[in-house]
Amino acid sequence: MIQMSGAFRSFLISYIVILIIPSIAGYMSYLTSISVTEEQSIENSVTQLQKSQEILERRMAEVEGFTRQLAINPDLNVLMNEKVADDRTNVYGIWKMLRDVLTFGQTNDFLQQFYIYLSNYNVILTPGSAYVRPEHYYDSFHYEDQSLAEWKQTILGRTHRSETMPLRPYVGKGTKTSVVTYMQSFPLDSFSGSSPAVAVVVIDERTIASLLAGITDRYGGWARVSDAEGKTIAPQGSGAPDMESLGKAPGFDGGKISQYYDDDLVITIRSDANGWVYRAGIPRDALLANANRIKLMTWTVTGIALAVGLLVGLLLAYRNSAPIRRLVGFMKEQLGMQESAGRDEYDFLHGNIAEMIRNNNRLESELLRQVPLLRDAFLKRLLAGELQTHEEIAAAAAQANTGIYGHSGYVCILQIKGYSGMDSVEILNELNAARLVLKQALLDLAGFTLTTDWGSDRIVIVFASREAETGGELGRADIEELLGRLSRKAFAEYRITFTAALGGRFQADTEVSGSYEQAKQALEHALHANRTDVVWYEETRMESATYYYPMEVEQRLIGTIQAGEAEEAKKLVRSVVAQNTEQRELSLEMWQQLVGEVKGTLLKLLDRKTFLESGRFEPLKDRIIAVQAADGDSFRAEIEEIAADLCGIVVSRKNDHHTRIVEQIKKFVEESFADADLTLYRIAERAERPEKYISQLFKEATGTNLSDYLESVRMENAVRLLRENRYTVDEISSRVGYNSSHSFRRAFKRVTGVSPSSYRQTAED
16 A cells, blocks of 8 residues: 655645646647637638528529529510400410420529419410419419419409518428528519519529438428528528527627527528528537547547556656665664654754754764874774784774884884973973974974873874875885984974983884884983983893793784784784894893793684694694704794684684675575665675675675675576566566666676667577
């Protein structure tokens, strides 16, 4: 279940905003497309109605032209002007005229049914026949709402000038229909109450409606043609409102070409020729059918896109917020904090990281303040022999931000003179000031500060290379010249005098304590001889009733052997032998005691668990017991060999232990490589060792960085999955421990030189 954390909500809201922006753009595009579609539909409907208007007006113009041709027909003029006597009829003239007008109905379907009434003959002429009496014609063709007398009076008995009678019910040979009637009297300039002849064209409503069928067939709805008074000329379709009522409706503007009225798009066109009004009513749904399809498709696609986008947003929000939640959880676990009300992950991280930075800055300031103390402590431990191996010295030097540059030189002790046996507060303050003056003067003259106080009246100086960059070393002449300048400056300016004693040359930083011991012996000799110049250890060979093998040297020898440093142990053994053979003249009894002390040290060391569990314990014990007090060279060689064998056991055991740790790390990595949160911290936690330790140990044991090994394991499994071809690249990236497929693709190409897709294609080929 997705945890609705603050980070998750922040990511999700950002993704939703990203989804909303194109959705708004799509919605605006949708509105535009709907508007354009609607405009095109209206435009098409208007065009269709205009075409119907043009055809209808053209046909009506042809009807009017037909009456004009009748007006100039000579046969009709003869018939109209003949005087009828004794009921004689000009049969030939009537036949001839009928033959002339018969062809008009073949070219215009509006002229399929017409008749001509001759008042002088009281006869009705039609394209197919002649009716001697109008009553005969009325029996077959008449208006349902008009009697014979009314017909004779309004149609046959009046003068008509291009007159159109609106739609009326009509019966033709027993068939009921509705017709529009066009009437024209002859001659054309007839103005009296009656005229010699009348031409009447009867147009069936179905004939007119066929011209409007294009609109209703396409969209449905209705179409109407009405005269200027709103009386219907021609109807088409169903559901049309009354045209007279529509024209007077308060919400309807008769001057607009298109407008919506009762869910219909009403299109209105007025004829300039005869004042007729052409109207079409198209249902809104039918008109916007294309727009509705666009609407449906747009909302469907948008809905699917939003749903998919929301699911992807949920997935990405959870995926991207997961590291933040894990980081917050880890910080709370490590810092022992509980959830704070009203604070989300960002506030929590911001507050705690800011606090960590402030604490780190305070710690750095405190460390900087403590650096002089750390350097002094480092130098004191080094002189006392507490740091026994190179690794210990390097680590302590790095912590104190210092070191023995060049790793060789001399140790010097300055003994301030004139204060022996004085311990009052005033004297101690004066000695403290004198030490500060000498150290500052030395800094001014030599430019280095490898010095430390040793007691109230002594300063220890380590003379090594002048600068870390140059690597140059101070020779004995340089040191004597420097100490001479220091002595003259101290006396001239502060009336301070001192005795300088120097030990033998040390060749490694592990030998500094030995040089310091020699400097102490040289100082004792100088004080005993009351010397005030520079005294070197080589100048102080003394007869001694005791041997040189102090406890700190013994502890250093034990420490170097336990660390497995054979060369350092050999150097220490040589130093002890040299101290007792070259700088002292020991009696045979003292020499035997020294040999016994060294053998006791080795036997005491042999009782440690490391050597007891070794298969070489008994042989080594016998060798140590068998060592004899022969001359110094043979004793030194035998002890060096034993120390080297002991160091070999330590190194072998240490290597075995390191190998087991490395194998444990490899196994854990191979089991957990798919975990995207697998870090150096997690591996160190599993190995129960510090991160820096396992990183350095893995590098020394395998020659490969631990991070590179983890990446190689992931890439090997990715190659296997790509060859199996069961998962997509995105799925493989998550299965081999990558949070994003982009990071996986970049790492894969860096390691293999090709992209995952290209590698899969190559493997398939």
